[in-house]
Structure formats: C-alpha cells, structure tokens
Amino acid sequence: RRAVGFRSEAGLQSPPSLDALKRFLPADELWPLRPVHEYHRLMSQTERYTNEYGRPAGLEDWIRKLQLAHAIALQFNVETCRAKKYATSGVLPWQWNEPWPGICWSLVDWYGGPKPAAYYCQRAFAPVRITADFEKYKWSAGETWAADVIVVNDRAEALERLKASA
Numbered sequence: 001r002r003a004v005g006f007r008s009e010a011g012l013q014s015p016p017s018l019d020a021l022k023r024f025l026p027a028d029e030l031w032p033l034r035p036v037h038e039y040h041r042l043m044s045q046t047e048r049y050t051n052e053y054g055r056p057a058g059l060e061d062w063i064r065k066l067q068l069a070h071a072i073a074l075q076f077n078v079e080t081c082r083a084k085k086y087a088t089s090g091v092l093p094w095q096w097n098e099p100w101p102g103i104c105w106s107l108v109d110w111y112g113g114p115k116p117a118a119y120y121c122q123r124a125f126a127p128v129r130i131t132a133d134f135e136k137y138k139w140s141a142g143e144t145w146a147a148d149v150i151v152v153n154d155r156a157e158a159l160e161r162l163k164a165s166a
Contacts, residue, residue: 004084009094009105010077013046014070014117015063016098016109023111024101031059042103049073070105071120078124079131083150093121127154130164 015021021030029036049069056062074093081091094105101110107118123129132147139145153159 004081004088004091006089007077007081007091010074010091011094011105011117012049012066012070012073013041013043013103013105014067014115015042015103016101016111016115017113018060018063020101020109020111020113021059021063031062033062037103040102046103067116070115071117074107074117075120075124076137078121079129079152080133082124082129082152082154083131083133085152093117128152128159 024040025036033042046066050056050062050065052069053065056065078091078093081088093107096106097108098104098106098110106115107121108114129152131150131152133150134145134147149164151159151162
C-alpha cells in the first residue's frame, strides 16, 4: 500500500538501559527529564512516542515505552521495505551504535548493550518473515482491522506447505 524507494536513516530515539543511563547522568538528574537529557541528545518529539503508550509514570516506565516505540518503528520500517523488496532497493536502520553516552537512535548503546530494537531488527531481517501491510496504525473502537498478509522469503528455495496461525 505504501510506496517506498530506499528508506535511509529509519528509526526513533530511545534511551539505553537504566544501568547505562546511571553511568552518564547524575543520580539527582535522572528524572524528571531535564536539560541534561537534551545535552545527551534527547529530542522533544520523543514525548509524542512515549505518550502513544500513556504518560510515563516514572523513569523506568519512560525507558520502557520509548524503547518499545523505537523497536516497533524499526521493525515496521524493515518489514515494509522487505515486503516490497522488488520495488524497494533497501532500508538502513539508523544507527548501529552511539558515538558517545547518549539518548540516541542506536541499536546498541555506548557501553555495548543492545537495546530492544536490536532484537526487533534481527527478527525483522529473518530469511523468512510473515508480516502485514495495513492502512494505518491507529484504530478506533468498532473499526474493522484489515491487512494484507505477506510472506517474505529470502531463501533460494520455495516454501512448501507453509502454515501460520495467530
């Protein structure tokens, strides 16, 4: 449904783990969000992403919600491009690692710890992947959800007797 060419620098920002945050942010400035977070690259649009899952109740909830938004966005970008692999020339998740301790777009934090998005990307790039293409991502109560189900097969051999269940 969506036309894509080459999707570069796809992704959202998310913080590293709580332990990693504690290594570079002063304890008394971890929460609520302060200018020190912006210094470490937190951008204002992240509030919109976390609020998709409800206002964060605290630091750990904020980390969880923003990491989830980051992971789902990257998985969606990768799967959308892979589902259209003959019309799409590629996708480049941005970025692999952080250039310094920060709240960044990376899959791996400054200290080498993978964020949840790393695992979502790994799964999205699996040689065989079942995905769905749907018109929008927000639905109202009572609306009928419909999607095209797509099987992406990057193996040399055809898939036979494929079965999936939800």
